């Protein structure tokens with residue numbers, strides 16, 4: 001029996017790594033690191049490294065549990081059908097054990113080595129992604145990513161809490177930035193992969209409400225996102241490096257988002273360049289804006 005299982009489920013370390021959604025999680029971990037480095041209190045490098053490791057493992061655990069729960073959906077989409085579970089390289093129980101084990105380990109280590117505040121927020125973000133987003137909202141409402149997307153906005157708060165043991169206005173603004181950034185980030189992508197979501201029966205906004213509404217919503221969310229991004233500067237929570245970089249990066253974001261929002265419905269077979277450009281830029285945007293906050297904190301007197 002054991003031989004049969006190992007023949008049909010030839011999972012290796014690469015499959016376990018794929019369960020953690022490593023590419024998406026690099027940005028999640030980066031925002032956590034920047035939240036930690038932007039805090040006014042220094043943290044010992046070993047403890048800082050441990051806290052970031054816990055965020056990475058916790059985010060990876062959430063990704064694994066997401067893939068454990070929705071292997072059926074993933075099997076219907078081109079983008080996801082090669083993942084370890086739908087491709088038949090791993091059994092669901094291994095994914096579940098891996099995800100739960102990693103989640104418990106990351107939270108326990110954060111609580112024991114760092115502090116309870118960081119461990120508590122890490123727990124909330126894992127539960128938010130797995131239970132609120134994946135299990136509850138994703139298959140039920142096109143608002144899934146607005147509410148569930150909060151999960152991905154917690155890491156800057158976790159990083160800050162790891163350094164200081166508490167939360168403050170600046171990390172709350174960073175939370176708002178990622179929270180409000182998520183709809184334009186995801187809906188830009190959803191516009192060009194909507195057929196996949198329709199095939200899988202996932203009620204993403206372009207599938208349920210149509211392309212026009214999605215474009216308008218992208219434009220509308222960009223406005224408060226821009227305010228959250230720039231606010232730390234006039235509020236005196238960040239200096240000139242952050243101010244200049246965030247204004248410039250946000251202006252370009254706004255320009256690309258406006259192009260997508262005002263575009264008429266794309267014709268059949270359209271290559272969706274403006275939407276792809278906004279999606280790609282959204283990733284660069286968060287990397288640069290969060291990086292600027294750290295540069296500001298460490299380079300300016």
Ligand code: HEM
Nearest residue numbers: 023024027028031079145148149152153178182186189283
């Ligand atoms: C509910 C909220 C979100 C949804 C539904 C979403 C969805 C997606 C999807 C479907 C992709 C395509 C990549 C793939 O094939 O796996 C993607 C890419 C990406 N997302 Fe998001 N995302 C969300 C929030 C976030 C957050 C909060 C971050 C980080 C702060 C993030 C960072 C990224 C990055 C870095 C990529 C590019 C990965 C690559 O190069 O393959 N996303 N997102």
Ligand SMILES: CC(C)=CCC/C(C)=C/CC/C(C)=C/COP(=O)(O)OP(=O)(O)O
Nearest residue numbers: 021024028058059062066125126129151152
């Ligand atoms: C610290 C911590 C727990 C962080 C969690 C981070 C988090 C919520 C990231 C969200 C990004 C993500 C992988 C969305 C994919 O949505 P999807 O699952 O609908 O995408 P899929 O179709 O690719 O599976």
